[in-house]
Amino acid sequence: MTTLTRPPKSSKSMAKRAPASNKKKETSSRATAESMAKQQREISVSEFFAKNRHLLGFDNPRKALLTTIKEAVDNALDACEEAGILPDLFVQILQVNESRFKVTVRDNGPGIIRTQIDNVFGKLLYGSKFHRMKMSRGQQGIGISAAGMYGLMTTGKPVTIISKTSKRKPAHEVLLKIDTSKNRPEIVSDTEHPEDDHLFNDGHGTQVVIELDGKYQKGKQSVDAYLEQTAIANPHANITYVSPTNETFEFPRAVKELPPEPKEIKPHPKGIELGTLIQMLERTKTTQLGAFLQKDFCRVGPGKAKELCSKAGITNRTWIKQVGHEQAESLYKAIQETKITSPPVDCLVPIGSRALLAGLLKEVKAEFFAAATRPPSVYRGNPFQIEVAMAYGGALPTEETARVLRFANRVPLLYQQASCCSFKAAIETGWRNYGMSQSKNSLPSGPIVLLIHMASVWVPFTSESKEAIADYDDIRKEMRLAIQECGRKLGTYMRRRKRMQHQAERRGIFARYIGEISKSCESITGTPAKKIYDALKKMADQKTAEADYQLDEEGNFVADDGLANDDNVVVLDPDQQVTPDQIETDLFGEPVGGKSKRGKKTRKKTRKKVTKKAGKKTLKKKTRKSTRSDGQPTLLGQENRKKKKKRIVKKKKVRRSRRA
């Protein structure tokens, strides 16, 4: 896709370029092969996308503003992570006039060396990410340059890039334009700007400023929502955002550990098509077929290579040059028929259930949170992994349908929800099983936020603007399974909540009558009412507290009975599926749940429970209490959760087998 050869169509710009005399002739007489040949010429990618800018997400001013921010932020995060730097982002939108905005995105990444700036920002389809099989936000290398191009086209202003690569080197500023007809950068100015060093506290980083025509509007598809969701999916990033209304939003870092660097993988034999296979055969540096299969693909060893070759009716010693179209086709057929191990999955770096929860807890005010990470799976030879997180109740609106937050490789997807695979998966899940109401072919209604993340070396988007994930059965199935996993937890919680409410009601009933009873008894027997009241009250509390406690014992939930202040109850779900090393990672991360405000009542009750139960349990509760009182779970608290997880493993196994 580096170049596009297409017969020209009669359009305004083409007509302009064609000589006026020619045009006249054309209209009067039919074109000949020769006259047509005169008009046939190569089109540059940038020219193509300049005209078809909707393909890249610049269809309207509102979306253009969002896409610009999105591309810049994606690039910034990618750069930081690749360099192993915890991202610190600054995003500012300055309204110049009614429809013109100046977008500034600054990161603390490694910076870009002077020679590369031109190509990165001034050339479409130039980047590090297209040719490799590696998980990253950007894929094609269109994004930021397209944004710059859009800005240039709508305002005529060049893109300003300031980059600093190390403490010792001064920041340099480059102003550049894209020559659309040639898909080539055009440098306007190139100066060193030591005075801009203060922008980069870490001694390195990049700042992009693009001026463009746009429209700022709040709502579900706004820049605000995008950044909020980015913060959820990237709890390791710290984002400062200054909106056009000059409000400053801080999205603080919740996890101090960078996600591990995803590994690059070679293509999987099952993931390629015949044309690609032939192309690979043409380009390979190897000389023999066996070596080609083993070196250019993953999961093919000497044995598998031999098997493939023999199935195709050739040997693995066949010279590549001798492999013709026919052999290639039979080889392709052999690949489809042979069982080949799934591609390695260490190329995938999911956000991780804990980090997802951290992100959600940070940005969504709900009472129940659950997360599930599916084991990696494969579609068309591309490994992928699905993660789902769910928030329920709390301050979320109860009257509306569930809100779905979609992510692909940590990038929020805001548009075309209905055509997205994740949306379809959410619809086809039977939410009624989990105590939610759901009308046919729609999302469940209730205070639910559903987060779906797909991590893959190649996310199949429906278009270049990367708005929706294509609907592959394999992907949808994984998504559904993950939603169900969370849903079951939600269902359990809902049932328990009902039981807890019931307990609370019971306690209320008892408490109401105890006073009357003790007074009457005093009058009859002479025993002081206070004494009887205290004794009965103690018993009543015990009766209902026992029930509460049972929930804790068998349950996977640290749950409050939600007596009076449901709003403040935050339920953490410690039994998500996370690999041990991820827990380790999270253990050293920033504590989770900074926003979990707990009411006084809740805290009091916890204390009561503690005094009642002795031994181990007391210890457990105490730690929990400590995590609550300051709203910041301590390292100890998380460790305890891990222990608890171990304790309930047996039960879980039983449950699982039953389900199976």
Add this chain to the structure above:
Amino acid sequence: MAKKTNTSKKTAKKTKKKSSTRKKTARRSAVSKDRDTNTLNNIGSMATGVVKDSLAQTDPSVSIPLRTVTNMQFNKRRRILEMGDAAQQRALFNTGQARKFMQTILLAKGCKDLIEAEKTLSLRGMYYMSLHTIEGSKEKTFDDQSESDGILEDLEVSLNGLREELHVFAKKRGTMIGNITIIDNGDEIDCRRMGTGGYAIPSICEPDIIEFSKCEADFVLHVEKDTVWSRFNEDRFWEKHNCILTEGSGQPPRGVRRLLHRLNHELGLPIYCLLDCDPWGHYIYSVIKQGSINLAFESKRMAVPEAKFMGIRAIDFQRYDLSDDVKIALNDRDITRAKQIANYPWFEDRKDWQKEIKQMLKNNFKMEVESLITKDISYVSEVYVPERLKKKDFLD
């Protein structure tokens, strides 16, 4: 247990002290005081049980004997209904029972206050006495009187004492007239000189309140309702036949039943019942004779197993050649009820009764006592009843 007796002694002393200072109690007999002490003891032990349970941190509950058909037996030898042993535990820490538990204790306390004050209250008065809003809520202790009435009945059973012993009475119902002189709470009442209205039978007819001083009557005629009773009274039936005439306004209240029981047991008077010829009338007879399901626990003090059924009989239509106009068709409910009554164990072995009910069903109509008025205004008092008495034609 030691504690329990202690408290009851205390309360007993209290009562005695108080009662000695009162003038009115001078009229009362010693029985009353003993009875009150006994009731107070029962209330005390119930409350002590609750207190003990709560201090010992065990579920406090009160045991309430079941007042249902299932927990009721017919004693064939004594021919009365008796209550079985089945009891229901009413526990505080049970969402469904908590409120009732509270109400039970509350009314027990009310009864105790009442006994100590040596006063009596009506059921409605009792309801108002214990009615208040529960502290810290908008809930009232009772929603309506029926709620408190039910609890009081529970209390009677569980304390093993009559409602009257708890100093609670019901509305007066029933009248008496005849050759008897009684002493009602110290006042001598000559039932021969009660005019047209008669003596209103009080709700409490215990010996300490009503004493029989002089009785010349040979038997008691109990009629179903006021209108028939008036007929007999106007005709001076009781004078002519030397009897006592009572009326229970339909299903006789406890006072009337207790009085009939005492007249039968203490004075040895036979009781004859003149009731309608319908399942309702039959059941009134059954209640007088055997006791009711609801008050089975008090049958031994209220039932009159020797009571006889005088009429109206099903054959009376032919026997007295009554006109078709007096027929009242049986409806479905009457028919099922009649069959039900026929199956009661105390009717089951009575061939006469089986025949009687069968005849009524065969007739397919019922008759009221007033139907005899079609023959003559005083037919019932001047012909019908004397004839029955003479022929000794009764159903037993």
